[in-house]
Ligand code: SF4
């Protein structure tokens with residue numbers, strides 16, 4: 018028997034991409050849906066993502082952003098140190114905080130920070146950043162295989178999925194498979210306007226993952242971001258596929274792959 | 278009230294540091310807190326074989342990244358080989374003063390980086406964005422030589438992180454950064470990665486070299502209120518020719534050596550009874566590749 022799961026990363030208020038991804042995943046035969054956190058941020062109309070999440074019965078994990086919004090903290094806990102990055106991050110945080118309903122804040126506050134699924138003979142750990150820290154960045158170029166194996170040993174699982182960085186990648190190790198599922202919220206700094214989600218197929222013998230590009234109405238998203246007064250720098254990312262802010266967090270290899 | 282010194286245990290070995298050239302440096306910066314110089318041999322070089330052994334040992338411990346410091350790491354005759362070895366294991370970061378880099382070495386390193394999954398980061402330290410502010414501290418001509426190093430790195434396909442100590446009022450940040458960025462553009466570095474070290478660092482450094490008073494110790498109760506990640510000894514160890522030390526800051530204290538065996542050195546809790554620990558308590562670890570990681574800036578580089 019094969020069980021199919023859809024894993025959705027950082028939504029960042031991109032309800033248009035969320036809707037497209039959910040439809041696509043259901044066509045691919047997804048039996049259950051998981052969102053690995055950061056439902057808000059960056060984009061317009063925070064409250065529009067929640068009905069979709071409920072409609073598909075998406076089980077959500079709390080990202081740092083969700084923790085902040087749910088608990089009405091002062092900032093998103095991304096920890097940027099650059100003044101320009103902080104300025105934009107704060108602008109979009111304040112917008113999301115002001116436009117998320119109390120009911121949705123309560124929902125965000127109630128979310129667990131990880132899920133462990135037992136399927137067939139496998140144990141799958143779903144988290145936001147890493148199994149030990151919600152805001153830990155696991156980039157492909159700075160995450161050694163033996164570091165991942167440490168997590169598999171410590172947590173007694175053979176599959177780990179996270180998001181948080183915004184760029185997808187995966188690695189098979191001797192002890193299990195790690196996948197950074199990417200995000201739906203914004204393109205992954207590759208000059209393309211599409212975003213990504215991940216399908217996982219679990220059978221007795223193996224766990225397979227596949228990345229799926231999502232095309233959505235990004236012109237509508239950028240128009241709405243504009244109407245809502247969100248930063249031009251963010252809109253540019255939606256339109257061009259290149260990141261324009263918060264680049265200091267990128268390791269060298271990931272930074273070199275981008276435009277700025 | 279009785280004073281119980283705080284004790285810290287390592288949560289996980291995220292960072293493994295190598296004091297690869299001991300205290301040997303081609304420069305003699307005034308603020309170097311371990312007084313590196315061309316002749317200071319109080320710490321010696323680590324051999325490529327020794328480093329290999331620690332790299333092997335680090336696999337089982339699940340280390341996240343490797344860091345090389347000195348002195349000046351590129352005075353080591355095998356530095357390029359050592360970095361190529363390291364990239365087989367994980368990401369590497371070198372803290373360099375940028376003044377002795379050779380094109381041929383960087384070309385080899387660039388190839389090695391392309392052939393593996395991991396990033397090789399260079400951190401080039403300067404003490405001001407022009408020769409008149411940098412050179413009185415680091416030595417005549419060092420600003421130009423460091424910038425030449427940055428240029429070579431960029432030509433070889435690297436994006437060095439320039440760590441600069443703030444020697445101007447905070448309010449002038451944008452102006453100074455703007456001028457510096459323009460200069461780097463002219464040298465071919467299109468999107469420079471610059472990390473400003475707060476001038477606080479100078480205070481911290483001073484505090485480190487001053488005598489600490491009896492009261493400046495970290496107690497158990499003080500620690501309870503803190504995020505322990507701000508202490509380097511909570512997630513790092515450093516190897517010198519004397520063995521594995523608790524942190525890069527205390528290498529000169531005999532009690533900082535936790536033995537020769539890496540695993541063993543990760544299992545021992547450490548009493549924060551040094552004056553310098555008080556600085557860590559006050560300021561946290563300062564500087565890193567990225568904002569979230571909490572690596573200290575050496576007195577070096
Ligand atoms: S100096 Fe800082 S990092 Fe070193 S042992 Fe003391 S508290 Fe830890």
Ligand code: SF4
Nearest residue numbers: 302306309374577578
């Ligand atoms: S601060 Fe760095 S460059 Fe200067 S003497 Fe010390 S090790 Fe050498």
